[in-house]
Structure formats: structure tokens, C-alpha cells
Amino acid sequence: MQPTVEDVARAAGVSRQTVSNVLNAPERVRPETRERVEAAIDRLGYRPNRLAQGLRASSSRMIGYRLEPVHPHALGSIHDRFLHALADAGRAEDHHLLLYTADDAEGEVAGAVALHKAGAIDALVLYGLHSGDPRPPALRAHRVPFAAFGRTGDDDGHPWVDVDNTAGTAAATRHLAEAGHRRIAFVGYPPGSAVGDRRAEGWRSTCAALGLRLGPDLRGEDSLTVGAALGARLLDDPDPPTAVVVATDTLAAGLLRTVRGRGARLAVVGFDDTPTAAALDLSSVRQPIEAAGHAMIAALLNPPPPDATRLLPPELIVRGSSSTP
Amino acid sequence: MQPTVEDVARAAGVSRQTVSNVLNAPERVRPETRERVEAAIDRLGYRPNRLAQGLRASSSRMIGYRLEPVHPHALGSIHDRFLHALADAGRAEDHHLLLYTADDAEGEVAGAVALHKAGAIDALVLYGLHSGDPRPPALRAHRVPFAAFGRTGDDDGHPWVDVDNTAGTAAATRHLAEAGHRRIAFVGYPPGSAVGDRRAEGWRSTCAALGLRLGPDLRGEDSLTVGAALGARLLDDPDPPTAVVVATDTLAAGLLRTVRGRGARLAVVGFDDTPTAAALDLSSVRQPIEAAGHAMIAALLNPPPPDATRLLPPELIVRGSSSTP
Numbered sequence: 001m002q003p004t005v006e007d008v009a010r011a012a013g014v015s016r017q018t019v020s021n022v023l024n025a026p027e028r029v030r031p032e033t034r035e036r037v038e039a040a041i042d043r044l045g046y047r048p049n050r051l052a053q054g055l056r057a058s059s060s061r062m063i064g065y066r067l068e069p070v071h072p073h074a075l076g077s078i079h080d081r082f083l084h085a086l087a088d089a090g091r092a093e094d095h096h097l098l099l100y101t102a103d104d105a106e107g108e109v110a111g112a113v114a115l116h117k118a119g120a121i122d123a124l125v126l127y128g129l130h131s132g133d134p135r136p137p138a139l140r141a142h143r144v145p146f147a148a149f150g151r152t153g154d155d156d157g158h159p160w161v162d163v164d165n166t167a168g169t170a171a172a173t174r175h176l177a178e179a180g181h182r183r184i185a186f187v188g189y190p191p192g193s194a195v196g197d198r199r200a201e202g203w204r205s206t207c208a209a210l211g212l213r214l215g216p217d218l219r220g221e222d223s224l225t226v227g228a229a230l231g232a233r234l235l236d237d238p239d240p241p242t243a244v245v246v247a248t249d250t251l252a253a254g255l256l257r258t259v260r261g262r263g264a265r266l267a268v269v270g271f272d273d274t275p276t277a278a279a280l281d282l283s284s285v286r287q288p289i290e291a292a293g294h295a296m297i298a299a300l301l302n303p304p305p306p307d308a309t310r311l312l313p314p315e316l317i318v319r320g321s322s323s324t325p
Numbered sequence: 326m327q328p329t330v331e332d333v334a335r336a337a338g339v340s341r342q343t344v345s346n347v348l349n350a351p352e353r354v355r356p357e358t359r360e361r362v363e364a365a366i367d368r369l370g371y372r373p374n375r376l377a378q379g380l381r382a383s384s385s386r387m388i389g390y391r392l393e394p395v396h397p398h399a400l401g402s403i404h405d406r407f408l409h410a411l412a413d414a415g416r417a418e419d420h421h422l423l424l425y426t427a428d429d430a431e432g433e434v435a436g437a438v439a440l441h442k443a444g445a446i447d448a449l450v451l452y453g454l455h456s457g458d459p460r461p462p463a464l465r466a467h468r469v470p471f472a473a474f475g476r477t478g479d480d481d482g483h484p485w486v487d488v489d490n491t492a493g494t495a496a497a498t499r500h501l502a503e504a505g506h507r508r509i510a511f512v513g514y515p516p517g518s519a520v521g522d523r524r525a526e527g528w529r530s531t532c533a534a535l536g537l538r539l540g541p542d543l544r545g546e547d548s549l550t551v552g553a554a555l556g557a558r559l560l561d562d563p564d565p566p567t568a569v570v571v572a573t574d575t576l577a578a579g580l581l582r583t584v585r586g587r588g589a590r591l592a593v594v595g596f597d598d599t600p601t602a603a604a605l606d607l608s609s610v611r612q613p614i615e616a617a618g619h620a621m622i623a624a625l626l627n628p629p630p631p632d633a634t635r636l637l638p639p640e641l642i643v644r645g646s647s648s649t650p
Contacts, residue, residue, distance in 0.1 A: 023443060026435035027428055034435070047442070062423070067412045070405045080395045080405055087392045087424045096445070097424040098387070099412045103352050110351035110359070117372070118348060120421070224604055253604040260585075276601040279549055279578040 003044040012040035024094050062098045063090060063300060064121035066108040068128065069101075078272055078289060082149070085293020086125060093301055097125075109138045116144045123300050125149065131194050147299040149292055151194055159299035161292050161310045165195055168285035168314040169202030172245045172269040175283075175316055177210050179323070181243035181267060185215030187230050187255060188247030189222050199247045199271060215241030220251075227254020235264050243267035243322070249274040249284055256280055256321060267322040281320035288312045328369040337365035349419050387423045388415060388625060389446035391433040393453065394426075403597055403614060407474070410618020411450060418626055422450075434463040441469045448625050450474065456519050472624040474617055476519060484624035486617050486635045490520055493610035493639040494527030497570045497594040500608075500641055502535050504648070506568035506592060510540030512555050512580060513572030514547050524572045524596060540566030545576070552579020560589050568592035568647070574599040574609055581605055581646060592647040606645035613637045 009016045014037060021029050022037040029037070040046075065086065068079075087097050098121050102108040115121045122145065126135055129150035136158060139146050148160040169186075176184050186203045189196045200217065207214050216237060220226035227250065234244060235258065244266060246252035252270030259266045270277055273286035291312050299310070334341045339362060346354050347362040354362070365371075390411065393404075412422050423446050427433040440446045447470065451460055454475035461483055464471050473485040494511075501509050511528045514521045525542065532539050541562060545551035552575065559569060560583065569591060571577035577595030584591045595602055598611035616637050624635070 023439050026439050027432040041442075065424075067409050070409055083408075083424070084392050084395055084426065088426045091426050096440075099390075099408070099422040099424060101409065101413045101416050107352040114348050114351055115421075117366075250604075257604075257606070274600075276604050279575075279582075279601050280604065281582070 003046040005046075007044055008037065008040050008046050011044060012037045025091070059122050060098075060120055061095045062121045063095055063297070064112050064115050064124040065097050065099055066102050066111065066124075067099050078274065078287065081289040082127065082293050085290040086297060089294040089297035093297060095122075095297070095301070105133070105135055109135055109142070112139065112144050112146075113142045116142070123147070125296055125300070129194070131192070145300070147296050149296055153194060159310075161295040161299060161312065163287045163292060164311045164313050165198035166202040166205070168271060168287075168316070169199045169245050169247070170206040171202075171314070171316045172271075172283075172285055173203050173206035174210070175318065176243040176245070176267055176269065176322060177206075177212060179243075179267065181212075181241075183213045183215045183239075183241045183243075185234055185241040185244040186217045186247075187227070187234070187244055187251055188217075188219055189251075190219045196247055203245045215244065222248050222250050224250060224254035224257070227251035228258045229254075231255035231258035231266075234266065235259065235262060241266070244269075246270050248272060249277050249282065252277075252282055252284070252321075253280055256282060269316070269322050273317050277317070277319070283319045283322040284317055286315045286317050288314060328371040330371075332369055333362065333365045333371050336369060337362045350416065384447050385423075385445055386420045387446045388420055388622070389437050389440050389449040390422050390424055391427050391436065391449075392424050403599065403612065406614040407452065407618050410615040411622060414619040414622035418622060420447075420622070420626070430458070430460055434460055434467070437464060437469050437471075438467045441467070448472070450621055450625070454519070456517075470625070472621050474621055478519060484635075486620040486624060486637065488612045488617060489636045489638050490523035491527035491530070493596060493612075493641070494524045494570050494572070495531040496527075496639070496641045497596075497608075497610055498528050498531035499535070500643065501568040501570070501592055501594065501647060502531075502537060504568075504592065506537075506566075508538045508540045508564075508566045508568075510559055510566040510569040511542045511572075512552070512559070512569055512576050513542075513544055514576075515544045521572055528570045540569065547573050547575050549575060549579035549582070552576035553583045554579075556580035556583035556591075559591065560584065560587060566591070569594075571595050573597060574602050574607065577602075577607055577609070577646075578605055581607060594641070594647050598642050602642070602644070608644045608647040609642050611640045611642050613639060 005016055005019050009019045019037055022034050026034055090096055100111050102111045112124045124144055124146040126146050127149040129148050129152050131153045133152045140157060146158060148158060151160055151162050173184055184207060186200055188200050191197060218230045218233060220230055234240060246255060246268060249270040249272045252268055253276055256268055270282050270284040273284040277284040330341055330344050334344045344362055347359050351359055415421055425436050427436045437449045449469055449471040451471050452474040454473050454477050456478045458477045465482060471483060473483060476485055476487050498509055509532060511525055513525050516522060543555045543558060545555055559566060571580060574595040574597045577593055578601055581593055595607050595609040598609040602609040
């Protein structure tokens with residue numbers, strides 16, 4: 001007969017839960033107790049087998065996550081923070097993340113389907129959603145449970161969590177208006193992405209609400225060089241704006257390079273509060289990524305009621321790039 | 326009787342290996358073939374069970390990885406790139422990463438021991454090693470296989486992979502000497518860390534080999550504000566150096582803020598080639614992180630011969646911060 005958790009608990013003089021904690025969340029157990037339980041485990045030859053537990057419970061307690069390649073121009077850290085928040089939230093629920101890579105969205109779905117069929121994951125975390133994203137319907141068709149960080153516009157069929165992007169650029173615009181700016185421009189990526197369109201909308205609607213003239217609305221791909229070029233277009237405008245709300249820190253960093261290189265004055269607020277924003281003294285809208293990660297795990301393990309608040313407010317971090325009018 | 330892989334292969338008219346690819350690396354299989362195999366799987370009711378396979382093979386095919394918290398001052402991307410390289414290398418070997426979090430090194434070891442005992446991981450990836458690191462001996466004592474990215478000075482008992490940090494700052498120093506600099510300073514973190522000491526050594530030995538006078542050797546914790554303060558000390562030196570090799574991009578970014586804020590001339594080379602380096606036009610030494618990730622997985626799955634080359638050369642990326650003498 002194999003020894004059981006109960007045998008170990010009795011031998012160590014602790015509860016079944018304490019044995020479980022030693023196995024699954026050892027940092028919650030005092031070192032002396034942990035040593036006593038580990039000694040009992042060794043003495044009895046107890047071998048808890050998570051794989052066997054998984055088979056019994058029909059649950060691997062693993063959540064799949066496709067790790068995207070690191071884009072050389074991305075300023076990073078958002079992704080690091082999200083992954084850490086997911087892993088941390090999973091730990092509290094005794095779930096872990098399984099990382100995999102794929103070449104594209106189709107490969108991401110195929111990988112998740114294979115891992116789910118094989119019992120290696122219970123569910124998947126989706127992120128980077130866009131309108132018309134093929135992944136949600138494909139995962140539904142293969143009955144792979146998932147939760148989405150972000151929305152596609154057709155999100156009734158699955159749990160999701162999102163950051164209120166409109167509120168982020170609205171806060172940036174109000175901040176600039178309060179500093180005395182009366183003509184505020186916007187720089188973002190091309191129309192058609194849900195996130196980008198909401199960031200533009202926060203700027204536009206806030207300017208309208210405050211009775212401000214709209215500055216130029218310039219778009220381009222999310223890179224330093226495009227940001228630098230769009231910055232030049234703003235400065236060369238016959239009636240240049242005095243401030244600009246920028247949809248990403250990458251575009252804002254490029255734009256700042258032009259502004260500072262020319263010694264020009266233009267207040268700038270970016271989006272994402274990447275480490276580069278701090279290095280450049282760039283004001284930026286910070287996404288509540290830690291809260292989003294925890295909300296994602298909660299949504300996966302305990303699907304939220306339909307009226308649950310899943311739209312999380314971002315926070316404006318003010319630095320030197322926008323503090324002089 | 327449960328249908329087997331052979332049954333599926335026969336029904337779909339493909340090899341056993343193709344069925345395995347559809348389950349484990351579907352992106353390697355042409356869509357038409359994949360659909361045929363998936364149809365056969367559905368028709369026969371075949372349910373490959375990775376957990377059951379794991380029990381048979383005594384292998385979860387999972388590699389543990391403790392995800393460290395994201396430091397607010399870290400410029401990121403090194404970690405993102407390492408994780409992606411590990412996941413990508415694991416994919417080719419049909420292994421996946423299991424992410425977990427822990428409060429400290431002791432919790433990291435306890436977590437790995439618990440996961441290994443439970444059969445959830447076969448081995449662990451260790452990184453961020455330092456001299457006297459308690460983790461290698463603790464993992465050995467608990468018989469958890471691991472490979473280390475980095476060295477502690479006592480590394481004979483386990484496979485390791487490292488970047489040649491000395492070669493990185495040596496290349497930076499040679500580059501500055503070739504641009505005409507005759508007195509080159511060093512800014513790094515306090516003595517006592519293996520990585521930091523090797524980066525200082527590459528600067529010092531190269532200056533000696535080229536017959537250059539050593540500039541100031543300043544140390545402080547790895548942050549923007551410390552970098553800015555050390556930059557001011559260099560500029561205020563009675564005999565200021567014309568160039569500086571900096572042990573991290575974070576320190577270099579702080580230093581550049583002071584240099585550019587004062588309109589001073591000082592050639593600067595950082596280390597890590599973070600995205601911020603590109604944003605700041607900062608020359609930097611790039612670690613071969615992708616190669617390191619692949620070498621780590623290879624070391625775990627096929628322990629290397631004792632004389633294998635595990636010290637990977639970094640690459641100097643030259644940008645504007647060091648291109649004017």
C-alpha cells in the first residue's frame with residue numbers, strides 16, 4: 001500500500017492541509033513545520049504525484065500561455081509584468097502557467113488545442129486581441145476554455161478583462177489642458193485596431209468636452225523612427241500644437257528625440273509607462289497590469305457574473321515631458 | 326480498448342510521427358494533413374493523454390522556471406528574450422516551461438523541490454546566479470536536476486551556460502580606443518558580484534593591454550538616479566575622461582541624462598542593449614540571449630561534455646552615444 005497524505009499528516013502531527021501546503025505552497029509553512037513534514041514524507045516514502053492527481057481530477061492545474069517573440073522595437077516590461085501577475089495569481093490558486101511558442105495566431109490555436117487535448121492545460125490566456133481576431137471562435141470550436149485580456153468587439157461568448165484605454169488618453173488630455181494647453185495633437189497607430197481607436201477617442205472626446213481646438217491627428221506604425229518623423233511634422237505645422245497625446249511610449253520616445261534634438265517646446269504624454277518612459281522623463285499612462293493579471297486568473301477559475309467590472313482604470317504618471325506649459 | 330496512435334496513423338494514412346507532430350508540433354504539419362489526422366482522432370475517439378504519458382515515462386516534459394518580480398527600474402527585454410528562447414528551444418524538444426513565482430531564493434528552491442516531488446517538472450532553469458548562491462547546493466541536496474545561466478565560482482557539479490562579460494566590456498573599451506579616446510572611465514555596480522566584477526575586468530585589462538591611462542572607476546547601485554549622479558562626478562573630475570564604459574544600460578541612461586542635460590561631450594557605451602538603448606541612441610553590448618536559451622535547454626536535456634564551449638560571446642552595437650570622439 002502506498003502511504004497517503006493522511007499517513008504523512010499523522011506521522012508529522014499536522015493537518016492534511018499543512019501537508020498540502022508543504023507540497024504546493026511551502027513558503028506558507030514555518031521552516032520547522034516544513035522540515036518535520038518533509039522528514040515524514042521521506043521516512044514513509046510518500047510520493048505525491050501531481051500527474052496522478054491531474055488524472056483523477058481531470059485537471060492539470062496548468063494554464064497555457066503563448067509567449068510572443070520579443071519585438072526589437074518594443075520597449076517591453078508590460079509583458080513581463082503581465083506574465084508575473086498571472087503566475088502570481090495562479091500560485092495563490094495552486095495553478096501554474098505553461099509557456100509555449102508558435103509562429104502565428106493559427107499556430108497559437110493549434111498549440112492550445114493539442115495541449116488541451118493532451119490534458120497538459122485546462123485553459124488558455126489570450127492577449128493582444130484585435131477586431132476580427134480568429135482565435136476566440138477557433139478556440140470555442142475546439143472547446144478550449146480561455147479568457148481574453150482585451151476585446152475584439154464580439155466578446156459575449158467568453159470571459160474578458162480590459163484596460164479602459166479611452167479613460168487613459170482622456171486623463172492625459174485633461175492633464176495637458178490643466179497645464180494651460182489649448183491645442184493638443186494626437187499621434188497614434190493607424191485606425192482599425194480596437195486599442196488604438198479607443199486611445200484616439202479619449203483624446204478627441206476630451207478636447208470636445210473641454211471646448212479645445214483639435215490639433216493634428218497623425219498616425220503611423222509603432223516605432224521610434226515613425227515617432228521621430230511624426231514629431232517633425234508636428235513641429236513644422238504652420239500652426240503647431242503646444243502639446244501631444246501619444247498612443248505608445250515607443251512613438252513618444254521617437255517624437256521626444258526630435259523635439260529635444262531641435263530644442264523645441266512640446267509637451268508630450270506617452271502610454272504604457274515603460275521603463276524607457278522613466279529614463280526619458282516622459283509622462284505616461286500606466287496600465288494596471290498587475291490587477292489585470294489577477295482578474296484574468298479569477299475569470300478563468302471562477303467565471304465572473306455578466307455585470308462584473310472587468311474594465312480597469314489606468315493611471316497617469318506625470319514627469320518632466322509634460323510639466324512645463 | 327482505447328484506440329492508439331497506431332490506429333490513428335492507419336486511419337489517416339500517415340506515419341506515427343506525423344500523428345505525434347499533429348499533437349505536439351502542429352505547425353510542422355501541412356494543414357490538409359493536419360485536418361485528416363484530426364478527423365481520424367475525432368472519429369476514433371482517440372484521446373492522447375499527456376499526463377498518462379508522463380506517468381509512463383516518469384517525465385512531465387516540463388521544465389520549471391521561477392519568474393522574478395519585475396523591478397520598476399529595470400529596463401527589461403533581456404528577461405523577455407531569455408524566456409522566449411527557452412520556450413522556443415523547449416518546443417523543438419517537445420518540452421514546455423512551467424512558470425512559478427516565489428518570494429525569495431529559499432522559496433524558489435522550495436517551490437522547485439515541491440514541483441519536482443509532485444512530478445510536475447523534470448528539471449529547473451536557474452538564472453541570476455551570484456557567488457555563494459545558496460540555490461545550487463540546495464537543489465543538489467534535494468536531487469532536483471537543473472542548469473544555470475551564469476556562474477557562482479563553484480560550478481563543477483552542474484551544467485551551466487554563461488555570457489562572456491569580460492569580452493563584452495573589452496570590446497566596448499577597444500571600440501572607444503579606436504575612436505581616439507585615451508582616458509576611459511568605468512561605471513558599474515559595487516564589487517563582489519561575479520557579473521559586475523567580470524565587466525570591470527574587461528575594461529581594466531583592455532586599457533592595460535592598449536597602454537591607456539585608466540579613468541575613474543565609479544560604482545553604485547543599478548538605477549537611473551545613481552547613473553545620473555555618477556555622470557556628474559565624471560564631468561566634474563579635474564581631469565575628466567572623454568569616454569566611459571558602463572556596466573548596465575540603466576546606469577548608462579542615467580549618466581546620459583546628465584551628459585546631455587549639460588550639453589557635455591562624453592562617449593558612453595552601456596551593456597545589455599535594452600530597447601531603451603535604441604531609444605536613447607546609446608551604444609551597448611548585446612548579450613546572445615537567444616543562443617543562451619537554446620544552450621540551456623540543450624544542457625538540460627543532453628548534459629554537455631566537460632569541455633563543451635558554454636561561454637558565449639556578446640556583440641557590441643554601436644550607436645550615436647559613442648560615435649563622435
